[in-house]
Amino acid sequence: MWRFLHFILGFIRLYLDGVKVLIYQLFNESFTLPDLPKQNGKVAIVTGGTRGMGYEISRHLVSLRMHVVIVEFMYLDLASLTSVRQFVQRYKAKGLPLHVLINNAGIMLVSERRTEEGFELHFGLNYLGHFLLTNLLLGVLKKSGKPGKCSRIVIMSSATHYGGRLSLEDLQGRKCYSAHGAYAQSKLALLLFSYHLQDKLWAKGDPVTVNTVDPGMVDTALYDNLCGPAQLAKRPFAKLLFRTPAEGASTAIYAAAASELEGIGRLYLYNGRKTESSAISYDEQLQARLWKESCALVVLLKA
Numbered sequence: 001m002w003r004f005l006h007f008i009l010g011f012i013r014l015y016l017d018g019v020k021v022l023i024y025q026l027f028n029e030s031f032t033l034p035d036l037p038k039q040n041g042k043v044a045i046v047t048g049g050t051r052g053m054g055y056e057i058s059r060h061l062v063s064l065r066m067h068v069v070i071v072e073f074m075y076l077d078l079a080s081l082t083s084v085r086q087f088v089q090r091y092k093a094k095g096l097p098l099h100v101l102i103n104n105a106g107i108m109l110v111s112e113r114r115t116e117e118g119f120e121l122h123f124g125l126n127y128l129g130h131f132l133l134t135n136l137l138l139g140v141l142k143k144s145g146k147p148g149k150c151s152r153i154v155i156m157s158s159a160t161h162y163g164g165r166l167s168l169e170d171l172q173g174r175k176c177y178s179a180h181g182a183y184a185q186s187k188l189a190l191l192l193f194s195y196h197l198q199d200k201l202w203a204k205g206d207p208v209t210v211n212t213v214d215p216g217m218v219d220t221a222l223y224d225n226l227c228g229p230a231q232l233a234k235r236p237f238a239k240l241l242f243r244t245p246a247e248g249a250s251t252a253i254y255a256a257a258a259s260e261l262e263g264i265g266r267l268y269l270y271n272g273r274k275t276e277s278s279a280i281s282y283d284e285q286l287q288a289r290l291w292k293e294s295c296a297l298v299v300l301l302k303a
Protein backbone atom coordinates (compact mmCIF):
# COMPACT_ATOMS: atom_id res chain seq x y z
CA MET A 1 0.00 0.00 0.00
CA TRP A 2 2.76 2.42 1.06
CA ARG A 3 4.74 1.44 -2.02
CA PHE A 4 1.80 2.23 -4.23
CA LEU A 5 1.17 5.59 -2.56
CA HIS A 6 4.83 6.48 -2.88
CA PHE A 7 4.72 5.62 -6.55
CA ILE A 8 1.60 7.70 -7.22
CA LEU A 9 2.91 10.69 -5.28
CA GLY A 10 6.23 10.66 -7.11
CA PHE A 11 4.39 10.43 -10.38
CA ILE A 12 2.02 13.34 -9.62
CA ARG A 13 4.81 15.59 -8.39
CA LEU A 14 6.87 14.98 -11.49
CA TYR A 15 4.00 15.74 -13.86
CA LEU A 16 2.95 18.85 -11.94
CA ASP A 17 6.50 20.16 -12.26
CA GLY A 18 6.35 19.31 -15.94
CA VAL A 19 3.11 21.24 -16.44
CA LYS A 20 4.58 24.31 -14.74
CA VAL A 21 7.57 24.22 -17.05
CA LEU A 22 5.36 23.88 -20.11
CA ILE A 23 3.26 26.89 -19.07
CA TYR A 24 6.46 28.87 -18.63
CA GLN A 25 7.67 27.79 -22.06
CA LEU A 26 4.35 28.66 -23.64
CA PHE A 27 4.64 32.28 -22.48
CA ASN A 28 8.37 32.79 -22.50
CA GLU A 29 10.79 32.66 -25.42
CA SER A 30 13.83 30.49 -25.15
CA PHE A 31 16.93 32.28 -23.92
CA THR A 32 19.07 33.62 -26.76
CA LEU A 33 22.79 33.24 -26.29
CA PRO A 34 24.73 36.51 -26.29
CA ASP A 35 28.01 36.67 -28.23
CA LEU A 36 30.47 34.54 -26.34
CA PRO A 37 34.23 35.04 -26.26
CA LYS A 38 36.42 32.65 -28.25
CA GLN A 39 37.85 29.91 -26.10
CA ASN A 40 41.09 29.30 -28.02
CA GLY A 41 43.17 26.51 -26.57
CA LYS A 42 40.75 25.58 -23.82
CA VAL A 43 39.75 21.97 -23.30
CA ALA A 44 36.31 20.69 -22.32
CA ILE A 45 34.81 17.33 -21.49
CA VAL A 46 31.09 16.91 -22.15
CA THR A 47 29.53 13.70 -20.84
CA GLY A 48 26.76 12.37 -23.04
CA GLY A 49 28.05 14.47 -25.92
CA THR A 50 26.88 11.99 -28.54
CA ARG A 51 23.30 13.18 -28.91
CA GLY A 52 20.59 15.45 -27.53
CA MET A 53 21.75 18.53 -25.67
CA GLY A 54 25.24 17.16 -25.06
CA TYR A 55 25.82 17.08 -28.79
CA GLU A 56 24.59 20.67 -29.20
CA ILE A 57 26.74 21.85 -26.30
CA SER A 58 29.82 20.18 -27.80
CA ARG A 59 29.12 21.59 -31.25
CA HIS A 60 28.74 25.11 -29.92
CA LEU A 61 31.88 24.93 -27.78
CA VAL A 62 33.83 23.72 -30.82
CA SER A 63 32.50 26.71 -32.77
CA LEU A 64 34.03 28.87 -30.01
CA ARG A 65 37.33 27.13 -30.83
CA MET A 66 37.39 25.04 -27.71
CA HIS A 67 38.82 21.52 -27.88
CA VAL A 68 36.00 19.23 -26.85
CA VAL A 69 36.96 15.76 -25.79
CA ILE A 70 34.39 13.54 -27.42
CA VAL A 71 33.95 11.09 -24.63
CA GLU A 72 32.79 8.40 -27.02
CA PHE A 73 36.33 8.03 -28.38
CA MET A 74 37.67 7.67 -24.89
CA TYR A 75 34.99 5.30 -23.74
CA LEU A 76 33.15 6.23 -20.55
CA ASP A 77 30.24 4.33 -19.04
CA LEU A 78 28.90 6.35 -16.14
CA ALA A 79 27.00 3.32 -14.90
CA SER A 80 30.32 1.73 -13.97
CA LEU A 81 32.65 3.32 -11.43
CA THR A 82 35.44 1.13 -12.82
CA SER A 83 34.86 2.68 -16.23
CA VAL A 84 34.89 6.18 -14.71
CA ARG A 85 38.23 5.48 -13.05
CA GLN A 86 39.70 4.04 -16.27
CA PHE A 87 38.48 7.00 -18.28
CA VAL A 88 40.14 9.46 -15.89
CA GLN A 89 43.36 7.43 -15.93
CA ARG A 90 43.44 7.53 -19.72
CA TYR A 91 42.62 11.22 -19.74
CA LYS A 92 45.36 12.04 -17.26
CA ALA A 93 47.84 9.93 -19.20
CA LYS A 94 47.36 12.29 -22.15
CA GLY A 95 48.61 15.17 -20.02
CA LEU A 96 45.89 17.51 -21.30
CA PRO A 97 44.57 20.41 -19.21
CA LEU A 98 40.84 20.65 -18.46
CA HIS A 99 39.05 24.00 -18.34
CA VAL A 100 35.41 22.98 -18.60
CA LEU A 101 33.65 19.86 -17.38
CA ILE A 102 30.02 19.47 -18.38
CA ASN A 103 28.19 16.75 -16.49
CA ASN A 104 25.35 16.31 -18.94
CA ALA A 105 24.75 12.59 -19.47
CA GLY A 106 21.61 11.17 -17.96
CA ILE A 107 18.80 8.69 -18.19
CA MET A 108 15.20 9.06 -17.09
CA LEU A 109 12.41 6.76 -16.00
CA VAL A 110 14.06 3.44 -16.62
CA SER A 111 12.53 0.45 -14.88
CA GLU A 112 14.34 -0.75 -11.77
CA ARG A 113 17.89 -1.60 -12.76
CA ARG A 114 21.32 -1.55 -11.16
CA THR A 115 24.69 -0.23 -12.21
CA GLU A 116 27.75 -2.46 -12.42
CA GLU A 117 28.46 -1.89 -8.73
CA GLY A 118 24.82 -2.47 -7.76
CA PHE A 119 23.57 1.11 -7.36
CA GLU A 120 20.08 2.07 -8.48
CA LEU A 121 20.58 3.22 -12.10
CA HIS A 122 19.31 6.85 -11.86
CA PHE A 123 21.28 7.44 -8.69
CA GLY A 124 24.33 5.54 -9.90
CA LEU A 125 24.57 6.99 -13.41
CA ASN A 126 23.10 10.50 -13.20
CA TYR A 127 24.59 11.30 -9.82
CA LEU A 128 27.25 8.97 -8.40
CA GLY A 129 29.10 8.42 -11.69
CA HIS A 130 29.38 12.19 -12.11
CA PHE A 131 30.29 12.61 -8.44
CA LEU A 132 33.28 10.31 -8.90
CA LEU A 133 34.22 11.68 -12.33
CA THR A 134 34.23 15.26 -11.03
CA ASN A 135 36.23 14.43 -7.92
CA LEU A 136 38.85 12.49 -9.88
CA LEU A 137 39.21 15.34 -12.41
CA LEU A 138 39.27 18.07 -9.77
CA GLY A 139 43.06 18.14 -9.58
CA VAL A 140 43.36 18.80 -13.32
CA LEU A 141 40.58 21.40 -13.20
CA LYS A 142 42.30 23.25 -10.33
CA LYS A 143 45.64 23.21 -12.13
CA SER A 144 44.10 24.46 -15.37
CA GLY A 145 42.34 27.44 -13.79
CA LYS A 146 43.69 30.58 -12.24
CA PRO A 147 42.16 33.56 -10.48
CA GLY A 148 40.38 35.60 -13.13
CA LYS A 149 40.29 32.53 -15.39
CA CYS A 150 38.56 29.89 -13.34
CA SER A 151 37.90 26.41 -14.64
CA ARG A 152 34.20 25.69 -14.83
CA ILE A 153 32.04 22.75 -13.87
CA VAL A 154 28.52 22.78 -15.30
CA ILE A 155 25.98 20.28 -14.05
CA MET A 156 22.68 19.41 -15.74
CA SER A 157 19.91 19.19 -13.17
CA SER A 158 16.22 19.60 -13.90
CA ALA A 159 13.02 21.20 -12.65
CA THR A 160 12.04 17.71 -11.51
CA HIS A 161 14.41 18.24 -8.60
CA TYR A 162 11.72 20.50 -7.03
CA GLY A 163 9.60 17.43 -6.33
CA GLY A 164 12.62 15.35 -5.36
CA ARG A 165 13.23 13.82 -1.96
CA LEU A 166 16.55 12.53 -0.83
CA SER A 167 16.08 9.37 1.22
CA LEU A 168 19.49 9.02 2.82
CA GLU A 169 18.42 5.81 4.53
CA ASP A 170 17.26 4.32 1.23
CA LEU A 171 19.25 6.00 -1.53
CA GLN A 172 19.11 2.88 -3.69
CA GLY A 173 15.33 2.58 -3.52
CA ARG A 174 15.49 -0.93 -2.11
CA LYS A 175 12.62 -0.47 0.30
CA CYS A 176 10.54 1.58 -2.02
CA TYR A 177 11.20 2.17 -5.70
CA SER A 178 9.57 4.50 -8.17
CA ALA A 179 11.32 5.47 -11.39
CA HIS A 180 9.93 9.03 -11.08
CA GLY A 181 11.13 9.37 -7.52
CA ALA A 182 14.53 7.94 -8.43
CA TYR A 183 15.02 10.39 -11.32
CA ALA A 184 13.95 13.37 -9.21
CA GLN A 185 16.22 12.25 -6.37
CA SER A 186 19.21 11.98 -8.71
CA LYS A 187 18.64 15.53 -9.98
CA LEU A 188 18.27 16.87 -6.42
CA ALA A 189 21.44 15.02 -5.41
CA LEU A 190 23.32 16.77 -8.23
CA LEU A 191 22.24 20.16 -6.85
CA LEU A 192 23.19 19.32 -3.26
CA PHE A 193 26.54 18.11 -4.63
CA SER A 194 27.17 21.23 -6.71
CA TYR A 195 26.57 23.65 -3.83
CA HIS A 196 28.72 21.67 -1.42
CA LEU A 197 31.51 21.26 -3.96
CA GLN A 198 31.58 25.00 -4.63
CA ASP A 199 31.77 25.74 -0.91
CA LYS A 200 34.69 23.34 -0.52
CA LEU A 201 36.52 24.87 -3.51
CA TRP A 202 35.98 28.44 -2.35
CA ALA A 203 37.05 27.56 1.20
CA LYS A 204 40.46 26.67 -0.24
CA GLY A 205 40.53 29.48 -2.79
CA ASP A 206 40.67 27.04 -5.70
CA PRO A 207 40.06 28.64 -9.11
CA VAL A 208 37.11 26.46 -10.10
CA THR A 209 33.44 27.44 -10.27
CA VAL A 210 30.43 25.14 -10.19
CA ASN A 211 27.01 26.04 -11.61
CA THR A 212 23.93 23.96 -12.17
CA VAL A 213 21.57 24.27 -15.10
CA ASP A 214 17.93 23.47 -15.70
CA PRO A 215 17.52 23.23 -19.48
CA GLY A 216 13.71 23.27 -19.49
CA MET A 217 11.67 20.59 -21.23
CA VAL A 218 13.53 19.60 -24.36
CA ASP A 219 12.55 17.24 -27.14
CA THR A 220 15.22 14.53 -26.93
CA ALA A 221 15.53 10.78 -26.60
CA LEU A 222 15.43 11.21 -22.83
CA TYR A 223 11.67 10.63 -23.01
CA ASP A 224 11.99 7.30 -24.81
CA ASN A 225 11.32 5.38 -21.62
CA LEU A 226 7.92 6.93 -20.98
CA CYS A 227 5.23 4.26 -21.02
CA GLY A 228 3.08 3.94 -24.19
CA PRO A 229 0.13 6.20 -23.26
CA ALA A 230 2.38 8.88 -21.76
CA GLN A 231 4.47 8.70 -24.91
CA LEU A 232 1.39 9.38 -27.02
CA ALA A 233 0.20 12.20 -24.76
CA LYS A 234 3.66 13.77 -24.85
CA ARG A 235 3.93 13.97 -28.63
CA PRO A 236 1.69 16.98 -29.38
CA PHE A 237 3.10 18.87 -26.38
CA ALA A 238 6.61 18.11 -27.47
CA LYS A 239 5.94 19.54 -30.94
CA LEU A 240 4.34 22.70 -29.64
CA LEU A 241 5.97 23.45 -26.33
CA PHE A 242 9.21 21.58 -25.86
CA ARG A 243 12.47 23.35 -26.63
CA THR A 244 14.74 22.04 -29.37
CA PRO A 245 18.01 20.43 -28.23
CA ALA A 246 19.91 23.55 -29.38
CA GLU A 247 17.60 25.83 -27.34
CA GLY A 248 17.83 23.51 -24.34
CA ALA A 249 21.62 23.52 -24.57
CA SER A 250 21.92 27.30 -24.54
CA THR A 251 21.98 27.87 -20.77
CA ALA A 252 24.69 25.23 -20.29
CA ILE A 253 26.78 26.81 -23.07
CA TYR A 254 26.29 30.18 -21.41
CA ALA A 255 27.45 28.76 -18.06
CA ALA A 256 30.49 27.24 -19.75
CA ALA A 257 31.66 30.29 -21.69
CA ALA A 258 30.05 33.63 -20.75
CA SER A 259 32.53 36.24 -19.49
CA GLU A 260 29.99 37.69 -17.07
CA LEU A 261 30.04 34.38 -15.18
CA GLU A 262 33.80 34.52 -14.62
CA GLY A 263 34.46 33.61 -10.98
CA ILE A 264 30.75 33.20 -10.30
CA GLY A 265 29.51 29.90 -8.97
CA ARG A 266 26.88 28.20 -6.84
CA LEU A 267 24.13 29.35 -9.20
CA TYR A 268 21.10 27.49 -10.42
CA LEU A 269 20.44 28.77 -13.92
CA TYR A 270 17.22 28.46 -15.84
CA ASN A 271 16.60 29.98 -19.25
CA GLY A 272 19.80 31.99 -18.95
CA ARG A 273 19.03 33.45 -15.53
CA LYS A 274 19.80 32.80 -11.91
CA THR A 275 16.84 31.09 -10.25
CA GLU A 276 16.08 29.67 -6.80
CA SER A 277 16.35 25.92 -6.57
CA SER A 278 14.25 24.05 -4.01
CA ALA A 279 14.61 24.99 -0.32
CA ILE A 280 15.92 21.55 0.54
CA SER A 281 18.75 21.83 -2.01
CA TYR A 282 20.24 24.65 0.11
CA ASP A 283 20.23 22.53 3.28
CA GLU A 284 23.93 22.48 4.16
CA GLN A 285 23.63 19.61 6.60
CA LEU A 286 21.96 17.47 3.99
CA GLN A 287 24.62 18.47 1.45
CA ALA A 288 27.36 17.42 3.86
CA ARG A 289 25.66 14.13 4.70
CA LEU A 290 25.17 13.26 1.05
CA TRP A 291 28.79 14.15 0.32
CA LYS A 292 30.04 11.89 3.10
CA GLU A 293 27.77 9.07 2.08
CA SER A 294 28.84 9.42 -1.57
CA CYS A 295 32.51 9.26 -0.59
CA ALA A 296 31.76 6.07 1.29
CA LEU A 297 29.90 4.64 -1.69
CA VAL A 298 32.73 5.29 -4.12
CA VAL A 299 35.13 4.17 -1.37
CA LEU A 300 38.48 5.68 -2.25
CA LEU A 301 37.75 9.33 -1.59
CA LYS A 302 38.50 11.04 1.68
CA ALA A 303 35.51 13.05 2.94
Ligand SMILES: NC(=O)c1ccc[n+]([C@@H]2O[C@H](COP(=O)([O-])OP(=O)(O)OC[C@H]3O[C@@H](n4cnc5c(N)ncnc54)[C@H](OP(=O)(O)O)[C@@H]3O)[C@@H](O)[C@H]2O)c1
Pocket residue numbers: 047048049050051052053054076077078079103104105106107108125156157158159214215216217218219220221222223
Ligand atom coordinates in the same frame (compact mmCIF):
# COMPACT_ATOMS: atom_id res chain seq x y z
N1 LIG B 1 15.26 16.62 -22.19
C1 LIG B 1 14.75 17.27 -21.17
O1 LIG B 1 13.59 17.71 -21.21
C2 LIG B 1 15.56 17.49 -19.93
C3 LIG B 1 14.99 18.25 -18.89
C4 LIG B 1 15.72 18.47 -17.74
C5 LIG B 1 17.01 17.94 -17.63
N2 LIG B 1 17.53 17.19 -18.64
C6 LIG B 1 18.87 16.64 -18.47
O2 LIG B 1 19.71 17.00 -19.56
C7 LIG B 1 20.72 16.02 -19.74
C8 LIG B 1 20.83 15.65 -21.22
O3 LIG B 1 19.65 15.02 -21.61
P1 LIG B 1 19.07 14.95 -23.09
O4 LIG B 1 17.66 15.39 -22.99
O5 LIG B 1 19.98 15.61 -24.05
O6 LIG B 1 19.04 13.35 -23.26
P2 LIG B 1 19.51 12.34 -24.40
O7 LIG B 1 19.31 12.91 -25.75
O8 LIG B 1 18.83 11.07 -24.03
O9 LIG B 1 21.08 12.22 -24.16
C9 LIG B 1 21.58 11.55 -23.04
C10 LIG B 1 23.07 11.38 -23.18
O10 LIG B 1 23.53 10.66 -22.04
C11 LIG B 1 24.38 9.64 -22.46
N3 LIG B 1 24.40 8.46 -21.59
C12 LIG B 1 23.36 7.65 -21.25
N4 LIG B 1 23.79 6.63 -20.50
C13 LIG B 1 25.12 6.79 -20.35
C14 LIG B 1 26.14 6.06 -19.67
N5 LIG B 1 25.88 4.93 -19.01
N6 LIG B 1 27.41 6.51 -19.72
C15 LIG B 1 27.71 7.64 -20.40
N7 LIG B 1 26.80 8.37 -21.05
C16 LIG B 1 25.53 7.95 -21.04
C17 LIG B 1 23.86 9.25 -23.82
O11 LIG B 1 24.91 8.64 -24.52
P3 LIG B 1 24.64 7.36 -25.48
O12 LIG B 1 23.99 7.92 -26.70
O13 LIG B 1 26.01 6.81 -25.69
O14 LIG B 1 23.74 6.44 -24.69
C18 LIG B 1 23.45 10.58 -24.41
O15 LIG B 1 24.53 11.19 -25.07
C19 LIG B 1 20.35 14.86 -18.83
O16 LIG B 1 21.13 14.92 -17.67
C20 LIG B 1 18.90 15.13 -18.47
O17 LIG B 1 18.54 14.60 -17.23
C21 LIG B 1 16.82 16.97 -19.80
Ligand SMILES: *[C@@H]1O[C@H](CO)[C@@H](O)[C@H](O)[C@H]1NC(C)=O
Pocket residue numbers: 023024025027028
Ligand atom coordinates in the same frame (compact mmCIF):
# COMPACT_ATOMS: atom_id res chain seq x y z
C1 LIG C 1 8.09 34.19 -17.92
O1 LIG C 1 9.38 34.51 -17.41
C2 LIG C 1 9.40 35.42 -16.31
C3 LIG C 1 10.82 35.73 -15.99
O2 LIG C 1 11.59 34.56 -15.75
C4 LIG C 1 8.62 34.82 -15.15
O3 LIG C 1 8.59 35.70 -14.05
C5 LIG C 1 7.20 34.48 -15.59
O4 LIG C 1 6.52 33.83 -14.54
C6 LIG C 1 7.24 33.58 -16.81
N1 LIG C 1 5.87 33.33 -17.32
C7 LIG C 1 5.21 32.20 -17.07
C8 LIG C 1 3.83 32.14 -17.64
O5 LIG C 1 5.68 31.24 -16.46
